[in-house]
Structures are given as C-alpha cells and as structure tokens.
Amino acid sequence: MNTIINPPKKDWTQILERPTKTVDDIEGVVNEVFADIQKNGDAAIQKYTQKFDGVSLENNIVSVNEINEAINLVSEELKEAIQLAKENITKFHTAQKTAKVFVETTNGVSCWQEKRPIQKVGLYIPGGTAPLFSTVLMLAIPAQIAGCKEIVLCSPPNKEGKIHPAILYAANLCGVTKIIKVGGIQAIAGYTFGTETIPQVYKIFGPGNQFVTVAKQLSTKHGVAIDMPAGPSELLVVADDSANASYVASDLLSQAEHGADSQVILVSTSKEMITEVEKEIEIQLAKLSRVEIAQKAIQNSKSIFVENDETALELINEYGPEHFIVCTNNNDFYIDNIENAGSVFIGNYTPESAGDYASGTNHTLPTNGFSKSYSGVNLDSFTKSITFQKITKAGIKTIGKSIELMAAAEGLDAHKNAVSIRLKDLK
Amino acid sequence: MNTIINPPKKDWTQILERPTKTVDDIEGVVNEVFADIQKNGDAAIQKYTQKFDGVSLENNIVSVNEINEAINLVSEELKEAIQLAKENITKFHTAQKTAKVFVETTNGVSCWQEKRPIQKVGLYIPGGTAPLFSTVLMLAIPAQIAGCKEIVLCSPPNKEGKIHPAILYAANLCGVTKIIKVGGIQAIAGYTFGTETIPQVYKIFGPGNQFVTVAKQLSTKHGVAIDMPAGPSELLVVADDSANASYVASDLLSQAEHGADSQVILVSTSKEMITEVEKEIEIQLAKLSRVEIAQKAIQNSKSIFVENDETALELINEYGPEHFIVCTNNNDFYIDNIENAGSVFIGNYTPESAGDYASGTNHTLPTNGFSKSYSGVNLDSFTKSITFQKITKAGIKTIGKSIELMAAAEGLDAHKNAVSIRLKDLK
Numbered sequence: 044m045n046t047i048i049n050p051p052k053k054d055w056t057q058i059l060e061r062p063t064k065t066v067d068d069i070e071g072v073v074n075e076v077f078a079d080i081q082k083n084g085d086a087a088i089q090k091y092t093q094k095f096d097g098v099s100l101e102n103n104i105v106s107v108n109e110i111n112e113a114i115n116l117v118s119e120e121l122k123e124a125i126q127l128a129k130e131n132i133t134k135f136h137t138a139q140k141t142a143k144v145f146v147e148t149t150n151g152v153s154c155w156q157e158k159r160p161i162q163k164v165g166l167y168i169p170g171g172t173a174p175l176f177s178t179v180l181m182l183a184i185p186a187q188i189a190g191c192k193e194i195v196l197c198s199p200p201n202k203e204g205k206i207h208p209a210i211l212y213a214a215n216l217c218g219v220t221k222i223i224k225v226g227g228i229q230a231i232a233g234y235t236f237g238t239e240t241i242p243q244v245y246k247i248f249g250p251g252n253q254f255v256t257v258a259k260q261l262s263t264k265h266g267v268a269i270d271m272p273a274g275p276s277e278l279l280v281v282a283d284d285s286a287n288a289s290y291v292a293s294d295l296l297s298q299a300e301h302g303a304d305s306q307v308i309l310v311s312t313s314k315e316m317i318t319e320v321e322k323e324i325e326i327q328l329a330k331l332s333r334v335e336i337a338q339k340a341i342q343n344s345k346s347i348f349v350e351n352d353e354t355a356l357e358l359i360n361e362y363g364p365e366h367f368i369v370c371t372n373n374n375d376f377y378i379d380n381i382e383n384a385g386s387v388f389i390g391n392y393t394p395e396s397a398g399d400y401a402s403g404t405n406h407t408l409p410t411n412g413f414s415k416s417y418s419g420v421n422l423d424s425f426t427k428s429i430t431f432q433k434i435t436k437a438g439i440k441t442i443g444k445s446i447e448l449m450a451a452a453e454g455l456d457a458h459k460n461a462v463s464i465r466l467k468d469l470k
Numbered sequence: 471m472n473t474i475i476n477p478p479k480k481d482w483t484q485i486l487e488r489p490t491k492t493v494d495d496i497e498g499v500v501n502e503v504f505a506d507i508q509k510n511g512d513a514a515i516q517k518y519t520q521k522f523d524g525v526s527l528e529n530n531i532v533s534v535n536e537i538n539e540a541i542n543l544v545s546e547e548l549k550e551a552i553q554l555a556k557e558n559i560t561k562f563h564t565a566q567k568t569a570k571v572f573v574e575t576t577n578g579v580s581c582w583q584e585k586r587p588i589q590k591v592g593l594y595i596p597g598g599t600a601p602l603f604s605t606v607l608m609l610a611i612p613a614q615i616a617g618c619k620e621i622v623l624c625s626p627p628n629k630e631g632k633i634h635p636a637i638l639y640a641a642n643l644c645g646v647t648k649i650i651k652v653g654g655i656q657a658i659a660g661y662t663f664g665t666e667t668i669p670q671v672y673k674i675f676g677p678g679n680q681f682v683t684v685a686k687q688l689s690t691k692h693g694v695a696i697d698m699p700a701g702p703s704e705l706l707v708v709a710d711d712s713a714n715a716s717y718v719a720s721d722l723l724s725q726a727e728h729g730a731d732s733q734v735i736l737v738s739t740s741k742e743m744i745t746e747v748e749k750e751i752e753i754q755l756a757k758l759s760r761v762e763i764a765q766k767a768i769q770n771s772k773s774i775f776v777e778n779d780e781t782a783l784e785l786i787n788e789y790g791p792e793h794f795i796v797c798t799n800n801n802d803f804y805i806d807n808i809e810n811a812g813s814v815f816i817g818n819y820t821p822e823s824a825g826d827y828a829s830g831t832n833h834t835l836p837t838n839g840f841s842k843s844y845s846g847v848n849l850d851s852f853t854k855s856i857t858f859q860k861i862t863k864a865g866i867k868t869i870g871k872s873i874e875l876m877a878a879a880e881g882l883d884a885h886k887n888a889v890s891i892r893l894k895d896l897k
Binding site for chain 2: 087134138141152378398403404421433456462
C-alpha cells in the first residue's frame with residue numbers, strides 16, 4: 044500500500060482517483076453484437092455463445108431436469124447457509140415496503156403515490172471461476188418481494204454447456220421464472236431486443252465484466268433501464284487505535300481479492316494503526332489462494348493518515364466509497380454525517396463479507412463514486428412509483444383559477460382551456 | 471385523429487408506436503461541445519452561448535439585482551397562483567419522506583436503511599417561447615425538501631441576455647442556490663465537468679430539446695446521474711359513455727399543444743364517445759393560439775375502440791402512458807390494475823393540466839414507455855438510500871459459519887478469512 048501523510052486538500056482528487064479504464068475501445072464490438080442480435084435473434088445468440096463461450100448449445104433454456112440435478116449437487120450445509128442468507132435478505136428487503144402516500148393537498152384535491160412492480164426484469168450473473176450465487180439471492184429475492192411477474196436470469200454456460208449448480212439452485216429457490224444459458228454482450232442484447240427464447244425486459248440488473256458494463260449502458264439507449272453503472276469494487280476503512288489491525292487487514296484483503304483493479308483505502312488518525320495494518324496485510328496475503336490478484340490490488344491501494352475525524356469524514360465523502368467500514372472511537376460521528384457511501388459496516392465484528400452474503404443488506408452497490416447519486420439495489424429498484432390524483436367539483440373550483448393563470452403565463456392556451464371549460468359548467 | 475376499431479393484438483406494437491426520432495445524428499455535435507467545455511471551461515461556454523443563443527455575456531451568473539427586478543415584474547395574481555401551487559407541491563412531496571428502516575435480521579445483526587440527500591443537483595429549464603417556471607417548482611421544491619446542499623439552475627438567456635422573470639421568481643422562491651444563464655448542450659456539459667462558474671453536479675434534472683436530451687445521456691457516461699431519459703410528451707385517455715366529450719377533447723388538446731411530436735391517444739369502449747370527442751376537438755382546436763402545433767400532433771394521434779375494459783387495460787399497460795386520464799364507470803378497475811403509467815388523473819374534474827401546475831403531484835414524468843421501469847420525479851429522486859449494518863460478537867457467531875461456507879463455495883478465500891479470523895478470537 045502507498046502511505047500518504049496528511050495530504051493537502053488540493054491533492055485529494057488525484058489521490059482518490061480510481062483505477063478505472065476507459066471503455067471507448069470496446070464500444071465497437073458491443074454495437075456490432077447488438078445490431079446482429081436485433082436482426083437475427085437466437086441464431087446470432089448461438090453464434091456468439093459458440094464464439095465467446097466456446098460451446099454450441101441446441102437449447103439454451105435450463106430445463107427442470109437440469110435444476111433437479113443442481114439441487115442434488117449442492118451440499119446440505121451450503122443449502123442451509125443459503126437458507127439463512129435468504130431469510131435475512133428477505134426480512135430486510137420486506138421491511139423496505141412502503142405504504143401508499145395519500146394527501147388531500149387542498150379540499151377536494153386528493154393526490155397519492157403508489158409503488159407498482161416492474162413487470163419484467165432481467166438478472167445477469169457472470170460466469171467464470173467464482174460462481175456468484177450470492178448475487179442471485181441479492182437480485183431475485185427483492186424482485187420476488189416487489190412482485191415482478193417475469194424474473195429472468197441469464198448466465199454464461201461453461202465449456203460443458205452448463206451453469207454452476209449453486210447458481211441454478213439459488214435461482215430456483217428465489218422465484219426466478221426462466222433461466223437461460225447465455226452470457227456477455229449477447230445476453231444483454233437479448234434482454235434489450237428480445238429473441239425467440241430471451242424475453243425483452245424493462246430493467247436489467249447485475250454485475251459483469253467491461254463488455255457487460257458497456258452493453259448495459261448501450262441498452263439504456265434502446266429504452267431499457269439498468270440497476271446502475273458499474274465499476275471495479277472498492278472498500279474504504281476508517282480506523283483509529285480502537286480498531287483491530289488484523290481484522291482491518293482481513294477486510295481490506297477480502298476486497299482486494301475481487302480483482303487486480305479493486306481499490307482498497309485505509310484512512311486513519313493513527314500512524315501506528317496504519318503501520319500495524321500494513322504488517323498484517325503482508326502476513327495474511329501470503330496465505331490466500333487468490334494471492335496474485337489481491338497483491339496487485341493492494342499495490343494500487345492507499346493508506347492515508349489524517350489529523351482528525353472531521354478531515355477523515357470530508358475526504359471519505361469526497362470519495363464516496365461503495366463499502367465503508369467504520370472502526371473508531373467515534374463511530375456515531377461517521378454514521379450521522381456520512382453523505383456518500385453504498386453500504387456502511389460498523390464496529391470490529393462487522394466484516395464486509397457479512398454484507399456480501401448473509402446480514403440481510405444488499406451487496407449490489409454503487410462503485411466509482413456513484414454513491415453520490417445512486418442507491419444500492421433495494422426493494423424500490425424493482426418498483427416504480429405512480430402518482431394518482433382525483434379532483435372533485437369543489438376542488439377544481441378552488442385551484443382552477445391558479446392553473447389558468449399559470450398556464451396563460453406559460454403561453455399554454457389549451458392547458459388553460461381544459462380548466463376553463465370545466466369551471467364554466469360549474470358556475 | 472386516426473380511428474382504429476378493435477385492433478388485433480398483433481398490431482398493437484405498431485399502432486402504439488411513438489413518433490420518436492433517432493438521435494444518432496446529433497451525437498457528433500454534442501460530443502464536440504462536451505470535449506471543448508471539458509478542456510476550455512467558461513471560455514467555451516461563452517462561445518457557445520454566443521453561437522446558439524446569439525448573445526454575448528460578460529457574466530452569466532444571475533445577480534441579486536436581476537432577481538429583485540424579476541420579483542417586481544411578476545404580477546401579484548401570478549405570484550398568488552405560484553404560491554398555491556408551491557404549497558400543494560410541498561405538501562405532497564413532504565409526505566413522501568420515509569423513516570429509517572431498521573431490522574434486526576438475526577440476534578445481534580442490525581441492518582438499517584436511510585435516505586440521504588444528493589448533495590449537488592443541477593436543474594435545467596429550457597428557454598424558448600413558453601417560460602416553464604412550473605418546472606422550476608417541480609424540481610426545486612423536492613430538492614429543497616430532500617435537503618440537497620447545492621441546487622443550481624441553468625436556463626438559456628434570451629437575445630437581451632435575460633431569463634424570463636417568472637423563472638427567476640420561482641427559482642428564488644424555491645431555494646435555488648445559484649442561477650446561471652446558460653442553455654443547451656453547453657449547460658449540461660458545464661454540469662458534467664464543472665467550469666469556473668458552473669459547479670459540477672451529481673445529478674441533472676429537467677426537460678429540454680433533443681440536444682439537451684442527448685447531452686444528458688452523454689453526461690451519464692461521465693459519471694453524472696440524470697432524472698430519466700426524455701421523449702415527447704404524451705397523454706392517453708380512457709373514456710366510456712360516462713365521460714364528458716368536451717372535457718376529454720380539451721385534455722387531448724392540452725397535450726397536443728406541447729409540440730407537433732406530442733402524442734395523444736383516446737381509448738374507448740364507446741364508438742359514440744369517440745365520434746363526439748373527435749367533433750369536439752375540431753371545434754376547440756380552431757380557437758387555440760397554438761393551433762398549428764396542436765393540429766399536427768392531433769394528426770398523428772389515435773382513437774382506439776375496444777370491446778371491453780379488460781382489453782383497454784391490457785393495451786394501456788402495453789403502451790405505458792406518461793399521463794393517463796380515466797373517465798369511465800369502472801375507474802377503480804383501472805386504478806387498481808394499471809401497471810405502467812407516470813401519473814393518473816381520475817374522473818371528469820381532474821384535467822391533466824391540474825397535475826402540470828397545482829394539484830401537488832410532480833409533472834416531470836417518464837415518457838416513451840419508460841413508465842414501465844422509471845418513476846416520475848419525486849422526493850426520492852433527490853436522495854439515495856444508504857444501508858448500514860452493525861454486528862455484535864453474538865451476531866457474527868450466529869451467521870459467521872454461513873458466510874464462511876458461501877464465501878468458500880464462491881472461491882473467495884479472503885472473504886471467508888475475514889470472518890474466520892474473528893470467529894477464532896471469539897472461541
């Protein structure tokens with residue numbers, strides 16, 4: 044880690060810069076795949092699955108047999124772990140339901156707001172070495188609680204044409220209505236335009252590599268919503284002498300193992316803590332299976348010493364971390380005043396991996412500073428709010444004159460007339 | 471209007487197609503302006519204001535004097551109308567505040583969700599013939615209620631270098647912190663990169679022409695959030711024999727006057743009502759000041775007869791109208807079952823223009839079918855939710871094993887280790 048002592052404010056932007064790559068150079072291939080799939084549907088899907096995943100599938104819809112096979116392949120103890128996680132995620136996301144908001148703003152003018160589920164959602168689960176079944180829980184559970192009608196899941200097949208059993212098990216457990224073996228750009232294009240087998244959806248959720256990220260961004264141009272823009276995962280820990288250095292090191296490493304471009308930052312008001320954490324990182328790093336990845340991420344990462352909590356907070360709000368761990372003598376100060384963060388982990392016994400799997404909070408969170416404007420995935424991500432209004436004769440008589448005046452002042456005659464024609468009848 | 475009787479379902483997509491233009495051809499100019507402003511800041515802003523708005527401004531920040539002048543120029547009766555609208559909008563949006571959601575998902579595992587304001591927001595208000603001060607109310611009021619710190623407003627200057635007094639009056643009344651005379655692509659680029667005078671913001675709100683729309687979309691590539699994608703305004707009315715044909719006609723026309731590309735649709739289970747409404751449109755149209763615009767929009771518009779309410783509802787949900795007026799004997803059926811709509815207006819005395827100005831609901835709504843996945847602007851549009859979690863020793867002992875199992879199954883060693891290292895100490 045690079046240690047920085049008391050950086051002047053003018054250097055913060057540069058110090059906090061994220062190791063994000065530019066995406067311009069892969070837009071070409073994404074555009075090409077989109078155009079092909081829009082035109083040729085499943086035939087093109089099959090072609091790209093062959094090309095990118097190295098497998099030729101006659102049928103890419105996961106069958107009941109495949110699901111049953113997966114159920115048998117997942118160990119009982121993992122099933123129990125998934126069950127516990129599911130229960131906590133369900134509790135926390137169910138509690139996020141909101142009642143109808145009803146207000147009679149003026150006598151006879153009733154306004155209300157109701158949330159309705161997004162009818163068709165598409166979840167994307169990456170393939171690769173780590174089968175992210177936990178992300179299935181994080182997306183499918185709130186989708187089901189929200190009441191989404193179609194919950195589709197796409198994930199790339201491996202060389203044997205299969206999806207990891209834990210992903211299938213979790214998808215089946217959490218109410219996914221259709222599972223399709225398709226990955227990458229082609230999956231996102233399928234969700235965007237619909238094909239013979241992939242349903243067109245209204246909103247796409249889930250992580251992915253740079254190709255998937257750019258594809259999701261392109262899908263918004265075609266009228267599909269996405270959960271949020273994506274970037275490499277990141278963690279910021281603020282720790283003072285009350286923290287446990289080996290715990291802090293373990294948390295920083297758990298983030299670092301995600302990818303060489305992950306970013307971890309330690310902010311501390313204690314130079315001793317920084318030194319201790321750096322020592323602990325060296326000790327723990329050597330024992331990790333993903334040591335090479337974690338090492339690269341750690342090399343890009345920073346320990347920043349600041350004089351006091353106020354400066355630490357200001358710097359953290361400027362960064363807007365995806366994950367934010369607080370282990371200080373002054374935790375409430377950070378909790379009360381944090382403006383920009385995805386999810387906050389408080390105290391020595393709240394590792395970030397708790398939120399990744401089983402505490403109940405969602406792990407799909409805004410990276411890359413997007414916590415300044417975006418929420419992490421939550422129940423509302425799967426709904427939209429609709430407003431309603433009902434005005435009585437008395438109501439329109441009360442507010443009609445104001446509407447007429449404002450419409451006239453905006454030069455919108457017909458808007459005014461829609462009120463005038465009613466007021467005339469009510470005279 | 472084009473009347474369509476009992477269209478078969480296979481034709482719905484084509485019948486409901488919106489008159490949206492492609493935006494590809496203006497991306498070039500938008501990219502160019504963005505690059506210039508990123509590099510040259512205010513100097514470039516000034517250049518484009520000269521080029522696009524035809525005025526050279528030495529200082530584009532609206533002064534206290536200009537605001538005082540504007541306050542004097544707005545008539546007392548318009549001020550009163552704005553005040554009434556402000557009160558209703560304030561009531562409805564204040565009621566949308568949500569309490570902290572707190573759940574102890576497992577003994578010793580506390581999770582909660584809190585909304586925090588987006589610190590810096592940029593509002594865009596178009597210039598042109600109609601001074602949209604009502605949109606100032608719809609954006610600045612919820613921003614202020616949410617607690618946004620910086621609420622900036624950009625609007626293009628007219629040839630005299632001024633912004634319409636009603637816009638300045640409304641902005642000052644509703645807590646806008648800085649008003650800048652800059653419009654179009656250059657305003658959005660300014661919000662995206664920041665210049666010497668325009669602050670970089672985290673989220674951009676507000677309507678605009680196609681250039682502004684494309685610029686907003688491009689800003690998302692640079693990490694700025696936007697309220698929603700935009701398209702031409704639209705209204706769908708469902709009416710049966712219980713409706714008043716002249717009221718329905720007045721509502722359709724109030725939408726049609728927005729622009730030649732506005733779309734209005736009448737769906738009815740009564741052929742007589744369709745005939746009457748079309749007659750009424752002809753009568754009322756002739757008297758409008760914006761007759762040419764409204765006429766063009768009406769030419770593109772459709773009256774659709776369907777056999778029953780169920781078919782009507784299905785068709786309406788497929789369309790997902792921005793504004794949806796319900797005037798039938800069966801209103802509750804539509805209210806209960808509408809899945810996709812921006813804002814719903816119920817009964818004979820609830821003209822759409824009520825929601826545009828003064829009922830209290832927001833008028834910044836999803837067009838172009840985006841109501842399938844997007845909410846209209848509401849209080850939450852100016853906040854993001856942050857999740858928090860705090861786990862006790864007992865808590866991590868209860869859920870720790872599950873986290874270890876899941877992390878191991880995903881091949882994420884360091885995630886597992888962050889829990890193991892704590893559990894070991896607690897044995």
